[in-house]
Amino acid sequence: MLTLADLGVLRDVRLDADGGVTAVLTPTYTGCPALAEMRADLVAALHDAGFAEARVETQLSPAWSTDDITAAGRRKLAEAGIAPPGAAPRRAPGPVPLTLGATRVADVHCPRCGSADTEETSRFGATACKALRRCRACREPFEQVKEI
Amino acid sequence: MSSDDDHVYLSLAEGHADDARWAFGTGFEDPLHGVDTTLPEGVDAAELTALCLALADDALVAAQRLAQWITLAPELEEEVALANIGLDLLGQARLLYARAGQAEGAGRDEDALAYFRDPAEFRNVILAELPNGDFAHSMVKLLLLSSWRLAQLTRLAEHPDPVLAAVARKGVSELTYHRDHAAQWTVRLGDGTEESARRMDAALAELWPYRSELYAAAAETQDEVEAVLAQVLDTARLAAPAATPVSMGRGREGQHTEHLAELLAELQSVARADPEATW
Known part of the structure; x- marks a missing residue:
């Protein structure tokens, strides 16, 4: 539990x-x-x-x-079945930098098959703390606790 | 429905002695329950009340507009994203209303401040209350509001009031996601099809002038926000509209458009229909 x-x-x-x-x-x-x-x-x-x-x-x-x-x-x-978060972003004091491009390639493994070949489909999931991802190896969608 | 689903729904309905609730209705436990809420020496109570109230009103009104996208967003993931962003803002509003009520010392709690003030008593900026147009319009609005709020909260994280500072520090992480979301959509739509770029241009033309009110309310944010907006528009291959009126909106003084009255009528209707009810 x-x-x-x-x-x-x-x-x-x-x-x-x-x-x-x-x-x-x-x-x-x-x-x-x-x-x-x-x-x-x-x-x-x-x-x-x-x-x-x-x-x-x-x-x-x-x-x-x-x-x-x-x-x-x-x-x-x-x-x-929920992928754990990577390391939370470390922020220097002062203005928060903007992320404009594709989101950084986090080392997120599929909780079902273990493959690291996964992609983010939405940064906002069913709850505030989770993002939606998809495994390109087994094709299953899954949730990830997003770094904060 | 599987038995697992049954269990999930049953567990939601289970009664708790402490009246656990979801994010709707009145009569919530004080969101600052158990937090040391002593006002530190040197913090002016009236100034803190006004500051918390303005920040809470911006968040509540913006959250209500975001909620109005639910069932209407262009895709399911986007609907979930807008609801999430609204929920973050609603959470910030609750804590800020509670703090404003404590600093004010007149016995008003978050419900009194959210549900029982009239439009002229609200201090949100006009940009937050403008009706949702098309999706491009909402993304430009979110880009402007989230860039500005993030710049404010970054500074307020050092505020001498520990409660406001804590709310701001937490809010910085949340607003970073909101601003990135709006910025990425701005790039996708601005540098997308002819039609999406046309709609972004139209949204920018309408909303760009409202920046003046944001900077009038928090002058220290101007350089940072302008730099962010320039970077986003450049990447999105969008041009900032030419010279715009100097003064646009006096929401911080309680002068609002008719759209706020309409928004509040909906938001406050159930609480006002039966002020004694807990729901």
Whole structure:
């Protein structure tokens, strides 16, 4: 199972003086509608684990990056048919450079057949965090968590 | 429908004690829930309120226009892309409204600010509220707005208010994708067929003058945005329209076109029909 910790969105879990527990979540994308769902699931899991007082805090800074996804998280994503992200772009301070040409050739392997001969069909997928790609070897479309 | 699908839909409908919700309706949990929202010393509350409100209004109104492309976009992938871009902006708007409400200190939350202000109280730039024309028109609008917003957020990432700075830093990554998307379409259409180039020229002729309002609202962005636009148009083999009127639009002062009233009437209708309802 891919966990919130695997995704790097669970920043901290701590026991409080009152015997309750506080978990700290960070959003992937600002508008990600799954954040409320994640928060609810986390509270439910903490209740199930016997904590009557379960609190979830939101942490905005530092912003989440796909680099925060753990090695186990990347493996589980691939097993679920979703290609994991490459390294997030490193930005120098100052204006963000424009990308006008074809998107850079990321080393994205098809999660189905393993081929590296894949292409991006759309940078925006069914959720904010995913791009759509296609494998030229086995012809299957697949999703990729895009670098941010 | 397979049993897997059943499971997905059932899990969406499952009740949670914490009332998990999707991105619609009122009564959301405060998007800044659990964030330290103390106003730092040296930050002027009124200035911060006005700044957050203006940035939130730009985002909300632009997101609504993008949402109006849903079911009408030229291809399914593009529809998904425009919805995604709108969702990013809506997320930014929610956090910025929440922050504006806190800085203002008058007890207004994000719903009060989004649903219960009249057009004259909105501070979005006119460009954001203009109706969607054809696809070329929307891509030129997105190019102008996203280039400008990216330049603003890049600077606001260093703002002394930690909440605004955090929203801006996150927004920079999102806006980079938005601007690239619009720029790549501008190149594809501008350097495409005779018809696509003609439509891009027409969209540029109409929308180019609205840059003046953007720079009036954030003068520090002008050089950067102009450099980006010049690079995109050059690659797209499009010419920037000749001299244009100096002053175009005073949305930041609450002077809007009739199009905003129409847009807000739709956006606010359900919340205003029953202000006590949570949906």
